[in-house]
Amino acid sequence: TVELLVHPGARGRGTGTALARTLAARLEPGTRVHAWSHTGSPAAARLAARLGLRRGRELWRMELALHGPADLPPLLLPPGTRLRAFEPGRDEVTWLALNARAFASHPEQGAWQRADLDARTAEPWFDPAGLLLVVDDDERLLAAHWTKTADPADPAHGEVYVVAVDPGAQGRGLGRVVTLAGLHHLAAGGAKLVELYVDGDNTAAQRTYAALGFVRVATDVVYEGVAGAGE
Numbered sequence: 001t002v003e004l005l006v007h008p009g010a011r012g013r014g015t016g017t018a019l020a021r022t023l024a025a026r027l028e029p030g031t032r033v034h035a036w037s038h039t040g041s042p043a044a045a046r047l048a049a050r051l052g053l054r055r056g057r058e059l060w061r062m063e064l065a066l067h068g069p070a071d072l073p074p075l076l077l078p079p080g081t082r083l084r085a086f087e088p089g090r091d092e093v094t095w096l097a098l099n100a101r102a103f104a105s106h107p108e109q110g111a112w113q114r115a116d117l118d119a120r121t122a123e124p125w126f127d128p129a130g131l132l133l134v135v136d137d138d139e140r141l142l143a144a145h146w147t148k149t150a151d152p153a154d155p156a157h158g159e160v161y162v163v164a165v166d167p168g169a170q171g172r173g174l175g176r177v178v179t180l181a182g183l184h185h186l187a188a189g190g191a192k193l194v195e196l197y198v199d200g201d202n203t204a205a206q207r208t209y210a211a212l213g214f215v216r217v218a219t220d221v222v223y224e225g226v227a228g229a230g231e
Helices: 015-026 042-050 092-102 113-121 174-188 203-211
Strands: 034-035 053-065 081-085 129-137 141-149 158-167 194-199 215-226
Touching: 034 042, 034 081, 042 053, 042 215, 053 081, 053 203, 092 113, 092 158, 129 174, 141 174, 158 174, 174 203, 194 203
Parallel strands: 158 194
Antiparallel strands: 034 215, 053 194, 053 215, 081 129, 129 141, 141 158
């Protein structure tokens, strides 16, 4: 995985191209390369083409401005469901199973194991009250929204970290419901700006977020290929 950065004052001089070619020369031929372009700039696209990399995954960054919980629609849960917070020591296995089902085709998220979850729940920003679960009357987990405040001392900036809906429970509006539940939680904690990342081909999630007021503010692009295929 490659992330190549050029200082704004040094752009337009071939610095990025020289750095990319130096890196490419050090890779074994046949090495698979995933190169991130944050904001998906035209210059990055031209450089990727010269190096034989094709445009692959897109990742949208979307934002929602909030002034308080009153900015949000009311939260109405479907009949036979209730909302509760994640309970450490009780819900890890169930949440991981939901995550695997919901992101079965996702290149990263769906592969999470217990160690991945434990590492994140051990972070200073983790708050179990911000990991919201929608369960049915039999306590089966139907959907979850993991919210995040990167700096607990500054709750004004929140994030929709992971939203997962069980494929067997789709079509009931649970994606919108659980997303809205997390937004209410963040707004009550003082969030003024909420951001999220969503794959460019996930049109269903994009529609849900747009209907709640999120707007796209940036697009990150992954260029993919094999070392030695281009210049």
